[in-house]
Amino acid sequence: MDITVKNRKLSGWIKEVAEMCQPDDIYLCDGTKKEYDLMMSKLLASGSAIPLKKRPNSYLFRSDPSDVARVEDRTYISTVSKDEAGPTNNWIDPAELKKTMRSLYKGCMKGRTMYVIPFSMGPIGSPIAKIGVEISDSPYVVCNMHIMTRVGSRVLDILGEDGDFIPCLHSIGAPLAEGQKDVQWPCAPIESKYISHFPEESLIWSYGSGYGGNALLGKKCLALRIASSVAKREGWMAEHMLILRLTSPEGKQYHIAAAFPSACGKTNLAMMRPSIEGWKCECLGDDIAWMKIGPDGRLYAINPESGFFGVAPGTSYNTNPMAMDSLKENVIFTNCALTDDGDVWWEGMTDDSPAHTIDWKGKDWTPGSPSDAAHPNARFTAPASQCPVICKDWENPAGVPIDIFIFGGRRSNAVPLVSEALSWDHGVFLGATAASETTSANIGAVGNLRRDPFAMKPFCGYNMGDYFQHWLNMGDKLGSKAPKIFYVNWFRKSSDGKFLWPGFSDNSRVLKWMCERIDAKVEAKESPIGLLPKDGDLDIKGINISAENMKELMSVDKAEWKAEIPDIENHFSLFGSRLPERLNKQLKDLSARLG
Ligand code: SAT
Ligand code: MN
Numbered sequence: 152m153d154i155t156v157k158n159r160k161l162s163g164w165i166k167e168v169a170e171m172c173q174p175d176d177i178y179l180c181d182g183t184k185k186e187y188d189l190m191m192s193k194l195l196a197s198g199s200a201i202p203l204k205k206r207p208n209s210y211l212f213r214s215d216p217s218d219v220a221r222v223e224d225r226t227y228i229s230t231v232s233k234d235e236a237g238p239t240n241n242w243i244d245p246a247e248l249k250k251t252m253r254s255l256y257k258g259c260m261k262g263r264t265m266y267v268i269p270f271s272m273g274p275i276g277s278p279i280a281k282i283g284v285e286i287s288d289s290p291y292v293v294c295n296m297h298i299m300t301r302v303g304s305r306v307l308d309i310l311g312e313d314g315d316f317i318p319c320l321h322s323i324g325a326p327l328a329e330g331q332k333d334v335q336w337p338c339a340p341i342e343s344k345y346i347s348h349f350p351e352e353s354l355i356w357s358y359g360s361g362y363g364g365n366a367l368l369g370k371k372c373l374a375l376r377i378a379s380s381v382a383k384r385e386g387w388m389a390e391h392m393l394i395l396r397l398t399s400p401e402g403k404q405y406h407i408a409a410a411f412p413s414a415c416g417k418t419n420l421a422m423m424r425p426s427i428e429g430w431k432c433e434c435l436g437d438d439i440a441w442m443k444i445g446p447d448g449r450l451y452a453i454n455p456e457s458g459f460f461g462v463a464p465g466t467s468y469n470t471n472p473m474a475m476d477s478l479k480e481n482v483i484f485t486n487c488a489l490t491d492d493g494d495v496w497w498e499g500m501t502d503d504s505p506a507h508t509i510d511w512k513g514k515d516w517t518p519g520s521p522s523d524a525a526h527p528n529a530r531f532t533a534p535a536s537q538c539p540v541i542c543k544d545w546e547n548p549a550g551v552p553i554d555i556f557i558f559g560g561r562r563s564n565a566v567p568l569v570s571e572a573l574s575w576d577h578g579v580f581l582g583a584t585a586a587s588e589t590t591s592a593n594i595g596a597v598g599n600l601r602r603d604p605f606a607m608k609p610f611c612g613y614n615m616g617d618y619f620q621h622w623l624n625m626g627d628k629l630g631s632k633a634p635k636i637f638y639v640n641w642f643r644k645s646s647d648g649k650f651l652w653p654g655f656s657d658n659s660r661v662l663k664w665m666c667e668r669i670d671a672k673v674e675a676k677e678s679p680i681g682l683l684p685k686d687g688d689l690d691i692k693g694i695n696i697s698a699e700n701m702k703e704l705m706s707v708d709k710a711e712w713k714a715e716i717p718d719i720e721n722h723f724s725l726f727g728s729r730l731p732e733r734l735n736k737q738l739k740d741l742s743a744r745l746g
Contacts, residue, residue: 154179154267158310161284164318165267168286172322173258174265180293182269182303190290199291199335204493207480211495212291213511214362214486215336220528220594221364221371221413223609226346228376230613235351237614238725239604245349252345255324255358262327263288268296269306269316272374272455277548279441279453281378282306282314285368287321292366295483298458298532300369317353317377319368324359336361341594348372350380350612362485363460363530374439374455376612382441383613383621386628391606392440393421394452396542396551397662400429405666408440408452408634409557410582410606413592414528416641416654418461422473422540425659427690432659433542434473435551436535437461442553448632450625451550456535462592463487463529465499470655473540474531483532486511488524497525527591555665559639560587560603565711566640568652568704569661569689570681571668575626577681578636580737583619584719585638602722616729623731635669638681643704651704653694660690678707679744713745 154177156162169177180186191210194200200210228236229245236242243251266287273280284306285296296302310316324339338344339359346365347356355372357365364371378389392408399405411417421437436454445451461474463484468475487495488508496508508524510516516524535541544551558581572578582605589599593609602608604615611618626633639661641654664684667673675682683705691701719738723730 153177156307157312158307158314158316159312161310161316164284165286168320169265171253171256172260172265172288174260174263174288176264178264178266180266180268180302182297182301187294187297190293193290194294197333201489203484203495206478206482206494209480209482209484211484211487211489213335213513215334215338216512217341218336218338218360218362219486219526220362220592221609222341222344222346222360223593223595225341225344226609227348228612229347229349230351235614237611237616237729239608239611239615248345248347249356252347252356252358255343255345256320256322259322259324259326259358260288262329262331264290266290266293268293268302269304269310270296270300270302270369271306272300272369273441273453274546274548275301275303275305276309279443279548279550281317281373281455282310283317283319283369283373285319285321287366289321289323289361289366291361292321295367295460295532296369298483298534299367299456299460301457317355317373319355319357319373321357321366321368322359323361323366346372348376348612350377353377353381367460370439370456370460371610374441375607375610378441378455378612379607379610379618380612383617387441387443388621388625390440390442391438391610393417393437394435394440394454394551395421395423396433396435396544397425397659397666398431398433399666405554405669406452406551407555407557407662407665408442408553409559411559412561412587412590412603412606414462414590415559415561415587418459418474419471419655420658422471422538423659424472424540424656426656426693427659427663430659430663433540434538435542435545442550444628445549445552448629449552450629450632450634452553453548453550454535454545458535459531459533459538461531461533463495463497463500463531464523464525464527466497467500470499473538477533477538478531479537481534481537484529485532486526486529488516497529498523553634554669556634556636557639557665558582558585558605558636559641560585560606561590561642562586562588562600562640563642563644565708565715566638566643567683567707568641568643569637569639569664570678570683571665571675572636572638572681575633575636576623576733577737579619579622579626580734580741581636581638581681582622583734584722602718614729616726616731619726619734620731623733635665637665645700645703651700653696657694664689679709679741680707680712683707709745716742716745
């Protein structure tokens with residue numbers, strides 16, 4: 152049961168965790184294909200993995216119905232002072248939280264193997280990469296980490312004897328008694344789940360869930376919550392953003408980073424195929440961007456991940472053909488439906504539903520059944536390298552220079568298709584006040600409007616007021632080299648409840664306008680909320696959208712916007728003295744412009 156590692160901190164930590172969690176066995180991961188196959192064979196033998204006849208080396212998993220998404224209510228930023236975590240995070244005193252969690256961790260791996268997973272966020276050995284080690288008792292987590300991060304012995308070589316890493320402790324919280332039969336998706340009940348972060352010591356402790364961001368700790372926990380707090384200290388940015396490269400017919404490249412909340416179309420935009428002639432889009436990442444100021448004073452972005460953990464429902468050859476083509480083999484599907492011929496299916500995948508499937512709960516499903524065949528937060532885990540439009544620079548450690556930032560969310564009303572910020576400070580104001588209707592990516596009510604600043608509400612590892620200030624500071628440092636900021640809303644609906652904008656590949660039309668703006672090729676029209684395209688400047692050639700709908704889509708209703716002001720005031724009041732005065736000024740200016 153003893154394993155040897157050279158790194159002293161790691162060796163001590165493994166020993167400490169093993170004593171606390173009391174696993175039956177310890178396994179050190181090497182990241183090889185052989186290891187992946189071994190894990191999968193265990194998962195097949197236990198009945199957790201279902202092989203898919205139609206997709207080579209691909210498997211379906213069904214989670215426990217109580218463990219289907221991130222649990223924001225059970226996610227903690229545990230800093231010594233509560234103020235440091237700020238008003239948007241749950242907080243428990245670190246000593247108290249550790250005491251509670253230690254008692255949960257005690258003996259929690261009995262009957263199971265403890266996997267030690269060394270991984271790198273960002274290309275292994277790159278100066279911007281960060282090393283983490285996840286200890287987990289879930290072979291499903293090992294397989295997902297293989298795809299989503301760079302797992303391997305090389306990480307340990309780089310750590311050497313004294314190198315530092317971010318410890319990420321994970322347990323599904325379901326020990327097995329002697330002779331006890333395992334269930335298909337072991338996890339702990341909701342009230343004992345904890346997703347805890349100790350940013351002051353760069354430490355992550357997760358207990359009780361096996362799903363997505365709760366369990367694959369390199370992603371939201373490390374690459375966003377811990378990284379955002381490190382980035383603030385070190386003067387860089389860790390953001391919930393896709394990264395794409397757009398190339399114009401003339402061959403000019405534009406790099407765009409866009410922040411939308413979970414399940415609002417980041418993956419679709421990142422892999423979009425432009426519907427306008429001659430334009431090309433390539434994907435660098437679909438969820439997380441780490442950005443640093445380069446030697447030339449511009450902001451450079453890398454994607455710290457190596458895979459996509461995307462929402463399956465709604466993904467189809469119409470909406471996202473490049474994602475569909477990324478899913479042909481070597482994929483892990485979770486909570487999708489299983490077809491009779493051994494494939495996965497989800498709502499929106501095909502025009503016609505199959506006549507029969509086994510739904511995500513393992514029950515017979517036929518069209519017209521009262522519930523969905525796939526869970527709305529069903530996911531695919533696929534290697535980024537399988538995306539046909541992955542950019543050749545996606546693993547370039549130098550990153551790509553960002554020209555454009557986009558914020559946005561799901562808003563059925565008020566917010567026009569696109570607007571441009573009046574200045575950096577106004578752009579930060581747009582990010583800080585971003586609001587979106589909630590989705591099933593988090594356990595909780597769906598469709599409620601909530602302020603989700605920079606799409607980081609669930610992911611900012613420190614006081615969000617300080618985070619706003621950090622954005623202002625970055626703008627000050629970047630000066631004239633700062634990316635231009637835009638705000639989009641693909642989801643506006645007409646009064647009869649229909650989407651006004653076709654979205655998907657036609658979103659390229661909006662991106663094209665942004666590029667024309669940064670090249671000063673077109674002028675813009677002033678409005679109280681920002682700059683709008685002048686009539687005729689947004690290229691809508693070849694799409695079927697009535698002039699009336701276009702007008703509604705772009706309209707800014709002063710009364711509707713005035714009604715937003717008290718809500719923004721309310722939102723800002725949360726941050727007390729930590730709210731930068733420059734954002735208050737932006738709010739006053741907006742009120743004045745609305746008259
Ligand atoms: O489960 S995850 O947090 O990884 C997905 C998401 O909410 O974006
Ligand atoms: Mn996300």
